Amino acid sequence: MSRVIGVFDSGVGGLTVLSRLRARLPEADFVYLGDTARVPYGTRSAETIIEYSRQGILHLQTSGVDLVVVACNTASAVALPVLAGEVAVPIVGVVEDGVLEAVDTARRGVLVLATPATIASRVYKEWIGKRRPELVIEEVACPLFVPLAEEGWGDTEVADLVVRRYLEGIELRYFDLVLLGCTHFPLLEPALRRCLPTDVAVEDPGPRLAERVARMLGPMLARRGVVRFEVTDSVESFARVAGWMGMPAEGHVAHLPLSVLTGD
Amino acid sequence: MSRVIGVFDSGVGGLTVLSRLRARLPEADFVYLGDTARVPYGTRSAETIIEYSRQGILHLQTSGVDLVVVACNTASAVALPVLAGEVAVPIVGVVEDGVLEAVDTARRGVLVLATPATIASRVYKEWIGKRRPELVIEEVACPLFVPLAEEGWGDTEVADLVVRRYLEGIELRYFDLVLLGCTHFPLLEPALRRCLPTDVAVEDPGPRLAERVARMLGPMLARRGVVRFEVTDSVESFARVAGWMGMPAEGHVAHLPLSVLTGD
Numbered sequence: 001m002s003r004v005i006g007v008f009d010s011g012v013g014g015l016t017v018l019s020r021l022r023a024r025l026p027e028a029d030f031v032y033l034g035d036t037a038r039v040p041y042g043t044r045s046a047e048t049i050i051e052y053s054r055q056g057i058l059h060l061q062t063s064g065v066d067l068v069v070v071a072c073n074t075a076s077a078v079a080l081p082v083l084a085g086e087v088a089v090p091i092v093g094v095v096e097d098g099v100l101e102a103v104d105t106a107r108r109g110v111l112v113l114a115t116p117a118t119i120a121s122r123v124y125k126e127w128i129g130k131r132r133p134e135l136v137i138e139e140v141a142c143p144l145f146v147p148l149a150e151e152g153w154g155d156t157e158v159a160d161l162v163v164r165r166y167l168e169g170i171e172l173r174y175f176d177l178v179l180l181g182c183t184h185f186p187l188l189e190p191a192l193r194r195c196l197p198t199d200v201a202v203e204d205p206g207p208r209l210a211e212r213v214a215r216m217l218g219p220m221l222a223r224r225g226v227v228r229f230e231v232t233d234s235v236e237s238f239a240r241v242a243g244w245m246g247m248p249a250e251g252h253v254a255h256l257p258l259s260v261l262t263g264d
Numbered sequence: 265m266s267r268v269i270g271v272f273d274s275g276v277g278g279l280t281v282l283s284r285l286r287a288r289l290p291e292a293d294f295v296y297l298g299d300t301a302r303v304p305y306g307t308r309s310a311e312t313i314i315e316y317s318r319q320g321i322l323h324l325q326t327s328g329v330d331l332v333v334v335a336c337n338t339a340s341a342v343a344l345p346v347l348a349g350e351v352a353v354p355i356v357g358v359v360e361d362g363v364l365e366a367v368d369t370a371r372r373g374v375l376v377l378a379t380p381a382t383i384a385s386r387v388y389k390e391w392i393g394k395r396r397p398e399l400v401i402e403e404v405a406c407p408l409f410v411p412l413a414e415e416g417w418g419d420t421e422v423a424d425l426v427v428r429r430y431l432e433g434i435e436l437r438y439f440d441l442v443l444l445g446c447t448h449f450p451l452l453e454p455a456l457r458r459c460l461p462t463d464v465a466v467e468d469p470g471p472r473l474a475e476r477v478a479r480m481l482g483p484m485l486a487r488r489g490v491v492r493f494e495v496t497d498s499v500e501s502f503a504r505v506a507g508w509m510g511m512p513a514e515g516h517v518a519h520l521p522l523s524v525l526t527g528d
Contacts, residue, residue, distance in 0.1 A: 037312050038302055043414075045498035048301050048522075144422075147411040150307075158408075158429060161422050234309035258312075262526055 002225075003217050006065030006089075007032045008056045011039030012150060012241045013184035014071030017094065019247055020206035021069065021213060022227070027220040030227040031063055037232035037258050040146050042074040042115025042182065049117055053079035054086065055261040061089045069213060070094060073114055073182045077121040092213060097205035098179050099127040102135075105203070106177040109136030111170065113192075114181030116141040124181060136174045142166045142185070149187035152244055159191035167195065178202045187245070229253040232261065266489075267481050270329030270353075271296045272320045275303030276414060276505045277448035278335030281358065283511055284470035285333065285477060286491070291484040294491040295327055301496035301522050304410050306338040306379025306446065313381055317343035318350070319525040325353045333477060334358060337378055337446045341385040356477055361469035362443050363391040366399070369465070370441040373400030375434065377456075378445030380405040388445060400438045406430045406449070413451035416508055423455035431459065442466045451509070493517040496525065 005025070007018050011034050018032055033056050035041075041049050053075040060068050068091045070076045076093030084091055102110045102124075112124045119141045128137055144162050153159055178200055180186055186204045193202060227249075231238045235253045242249035269289070271282050275298050282296055297320055299305075305313050317339040324332050332355045334340045340357030348355055366374045366388075376388045383405045392401055408426050417423055442464055444450055450468045457466060491513075495502045499517045506513035 037308060043501075044301060045501070048497050051522075144411055144415055144417070147408055151408055153408070153429075156429070158422065158425050161425055165417075165420070165422060233312050237307075237309070258315075 002027070002029060002221055002223065003067070004029045004031060004065045005213065006060030006063065006068040007071050008053070008060055008068060008075065009034050009072045009183065010041040010052070010075065011036050012238065012245065013146070013182065015242055015245050015247050016183050016186045016204070017069065017071035017206050017209060018227070020210040022225070024210035024214050025217070025220070025225070027223050027225055028217070029225045031060060031065055032227060032229045033060055033256070034229065034231045034238060035261070036234070036238055040115070041072060042117050042146060043143050044117060046078050046117065046120070049074060050079045050082050054083055057083060057087055057091065059256075059261055061087055065089060067092065067213070067217065069209070071183050073098070074117045077118040077123045090216070092209070092216070094183065094205060094209055095123055095127070097208040097212060098181055098203075099124060101203050101205050101208055102128045102177060102179055103131045105201070106132065106135055109138070109175040110177045110179055111175040112137070112139040112179045112181045113142050113145070113166075113185060114139060115146065116143055118181055124179070138170065138175070140166055140170065145182065145188050146184045149184040150241065152241075154187035155190040159188055160194055163188065163191050163195045172197055172200065176200055180204045227252060230256040232256050232258045266291070266293060266485055266487065267331070268293045268295060268329045269477065270324035270327065270332040271335050272317070272324055272332060272339065273298050273336045273447065274305040274316070274339065275300050276502065276509065277410070277446065279506055279509050279511050280447050280450045280468070281333065281335035281470050281473060282491070284474040286489075288474035288478050289481070289484070289489070291487050291489050292481070293489045295324060295329055296491060296493045297324055297520070298493065298495045298502060299525070300498070300502055304379070305336060306381050306410060307407050308381060310342050310381065310384070313338060314343045314346050318347055321347060321351055321355065323520075323525055325351055329353060331356065331477065331481065333473070335447050337362070338381045341382040341387045354480070356473070356480070358447065358469060358473055359387055359391070361472040361476060362445055362467070363388065365467050365469050365472055366392045366441060366443055367395045369467070370396065370399055373402070373439040374441045374443055375439040376401070376403040376443045376445045377406050377409070377430075377449060378403065379410065380407055382445055388443070402434065402439070404430055404434065409446065409452050410448045413448040414505065418451035419454040423452055424458055427452065427455045427459045436461055436464065440464055444468045491516060494520040496520050496522045
């Protein structure tokens, strides 16, 4: 059978997850909702993040998707525990995969890089700590990574300097795994690799999430799926950023008025 | 008589304007509205900026202020031309003062630094160019200045590098005036001063705006005015940023639910 997967993100960061999902599930159709009129989520309060996420996820549910992937760690960490009970369609967050990655592969310590709201939720520290209490776990809020990624500066000298500043004072020798706890952060991987010791692995939970979703959905018809994009702000600027993220979206992006989400 | 001035901004950038207004008009009362649940405005589309600004300005009007200062260049450049006719209370934008600063003081050329939306409006180029056609006028969109300012990194090595990158390829010898076309940008003045030739002036239109508002309002009772803050997202994080911007707000910040603005 054919399947439609709804992918929800605050903006363009979730495209890194969508690209992993498409590679693993070329047969599936996708609806990607980017709330670009209200991005970023990661620096806002829990109440605001929950409300924005609720509106987006309910909209995808109404669109008739079979499954919603919350491709935003902030929304997954802060809003999913509240919203999971409110929504009828199955929801998959991205936090669990990062936690499993750490639990399965870390040897000494895990350094979680995420947004301030994700860190404030304490979800990584608690979930990883519960299953691997002997691991050193430290979290660093890196709010500037998001605008750097959106500016296309993830592989620049500026990114290197920002990475170094956020890692200042962290005893890197305690860690063998850096977990990318925000879907924007894979775009800064080149800078992170330059700034971290070579024996520290940088892990993007995206592939593991794609694997899990594939298992949940089971076999599908052999066909080439399509992707439809909906964004709450400018169609053009989204298509431009998606383009240089290797996800050509031009001609497939529709504007979704915010009033549809807020119910004005 | 006593006067209440409404100050509207997308977030904390307008606090640089509020501080100028308070210094010039210590007798006035202020209501500062920061739309922190939807900041930043400067990277969004004109339609979205107009809608958000409309909601904020109408709310201030309903609150009974005598005058609204739009302390955000993006909203002033993009939304004011549309909204001025819709609102009964007098509105003052911040663009006019930057234009006058350039028209009055530039000798060779003006380099305008602003958000992408302000630059796209072409308002500085057209207004300055019309009155001083012999001036060289160039505009540079600096979207990363906003998150840098909000992170408190305006006076760091990172800010220096970002400034240098945005100014790459600009022939600085053509310019004697750099106009700060965004109310966040005064927070990056230290970095700008370090990166620009010493004979280039860096101008913040804030003091000129304050002077203009004082003239509009006329004499006031000798008293000490008060400031009330309203924000659409977290009260605590606004108070914290306001604090290190030299504008102690703690205990004077109220949360304004976004639904009051959107009319849900």
